[in-house]
Amino acid sequence: MVARNAPTLEDVAARAGVSRATASRVVNADPRVREAARLAVSAAVAELGYRPNRAARRLVTRAADSIAVVVPESDERVFSDPFFSGTLRGVTGAVGDLPMQVVLVMGKPDDGDRRMERYLRGGHTDGAIVVSHHQNDTLWRVLAETRLPSVFLGRPYAEEARVPYVDVDNCAGAALAARHLIARGCRRIGTVTGPLDMSAGHDRWQGWVRVLEEAGLETDLVEHGDFTAAGGAEATRRLLERCPDLDGLFAASDQMAVAAIGELGVAGRRVPDDVAVVGYDDSEAATMSRPALTTVVNPIAEMAARAVDLLLRVMDGEEVQPETLSTDLVVRESA
């Protein structure tokens, strides 16, 4: 609720002895106003504590107001995975000085609670960037129905979802990692995957499979994680149980890779001498880790920037094409 009796532009104009139009011009820094009038209006604004009514302004300018960053994950997850903070930072950075709010909307959407869906349907925002979409999430359907301009950051798993997205070539990224391990001489190479109901998890796994097949290596040393450290540690333990003489490991996130290194240490295996480890993300954790992580770059900031750009264009009524960024491997100490 706006403070009662908040002064309006009318009040400011009256106080400054000018018309509403002139007052509006001053407030909006229109150059064609006499110095005297400008001063009078500025003074009136200060004295009255005038603040423009955003709704009124927006009603006439038809400008966008806010976009949502939608993350269908629990808030613990959102706040513990650097991927999300990176994304949010990227989005706010890309929105920059546009007079637009970035609203973070998070929560598992399918745990019976339809809060997220209600929010999206409520028309509270002018657009949405959806991050971390899962196979069974029906968010894309909700978004299609409401016709809310939206862009996925990370290709949605469902093939029917014909929505704009920006993705990175996760398959190629994982292939880079796998080839690096093979080139190093690894032969019993395992992988700790991400969730397979997400395109990123699925694609990184498949990229790994493809390269190992080409090299004539076994592709069954697979354990599924969930991108988190805890999940990665557990998957690594299972992997070590199945194959104690593992000599190479590709983890689909840096958090899992770091956890894997920890587990390998517990099992008495040295990294990279006994087991070479490659992560994914090139997050801060990769450089902090000991040994420092060899990892695949996930250009989060760039993806976020592209997503914002796409979204702005969708909101403008433009037709846009999906974009897929390429990626790189950063070689450090762990492999």
Add this chain to the structure above:
Amino acid sequence: MVARNAPTLEDVAARAGVSRATASRVVNADPRVREAARLAVSAAVAELGYRPNRAARRLVTRAADSIAVVVPESDERVFSDPFFSGTLRGVTGAVGDLPMQVVLVMGKPDDGDRRMERYLRGGHTDGAIVVSHHQNDTLWRVLAETRLPSVFLGRPYAEEARVPYVDVDNCAGAALAARHLIARGCRRIGTVTGPLDMSAGHDRWQGWVRVLEEAGLETDLVEHGDFTAAGGAEATRRLLERCPDLDGLFAASDQMAVAAIGELGVAGRRVPDDVAVVGYDDSEAATMSRPALTTVVNPIAEMAARAVDLLLRVMDGEEVQPETLSTDLVVRESA
């Protein structure tokens, strides 16, 4: 930008063969509409893909639209400290189903970049909850100038800042911790403080001092941290250098306490046998830690809920009084 030529309520009404008012009633679930009319309007809404113009609605209802959670900390910090995720969760929970957005605004405000100030001055939100305010932050001044309804979560350090706040009695909380250590038999008790330019950091330190003085113990075993794990580890190392036979430690945050336990382990000192450790926050880390942390409860969710309540009332033009919640000690294994 709203999609061009977005259908208006007028269009819906025309299509359904009713008046704008009736259409509005249906959209807003007003009960006094005939079933037939309701169906016709609903159909028209669906066919046209109508979405209410929020600005127009807001202009007439004069309802609040969004509140900001303002955190004058770097985004890394915001996303790594569970205190902030807890707060954000608390705020969104308390806002509940009110049709109001919660916008997270973060960033160090004084690094020459005035983004936060500009944002707040821009009148983008109807109210603000300020978290983690530092002594030299002049946010309260900005908020006072703009007359933006705001509530501090955690008492602002500056005494001139006559703003509503909700706080917890940090002094009493720290006293609980110190008394517990003394009762356990500790005599060389140190503390790793939070930042002293924050009321929480300062008060927890002072609460510790007061109790130790009353007990006739030395109060100079103080090292300053910043609530983070890294800062806590460093401060603990300094403390151990100064006093290798430390037998009790109060850390002003769980993150620092966990880090301290790690450092104590490195130094070959067992917790709680050699050194008893008490943390602050009762965060998830406290239960996960080994040994599990004895810690002071920081009722984050409750504070957030109170802050939202206060803010709503301030936005309603009401005068409100600061609130200070009490706290408790949870005894686990570390002390």
Add this chain to the structure above:
DNA sequence: GTGAAAGCGCTAACAT
């Protein structure tokens, strides 16, 4: 350079 006037899309009296 400035003012008068026309709406933006919606809700909420007020009539019927």
Add this chain to the structure above:
DNA sequence: ATGTTAGCGCTTTCAC
């Protein structure tokens, strides 16, 4: 139960 009407506060032609 429904339609008519009057704004909400602002920006923006269009005259002057």
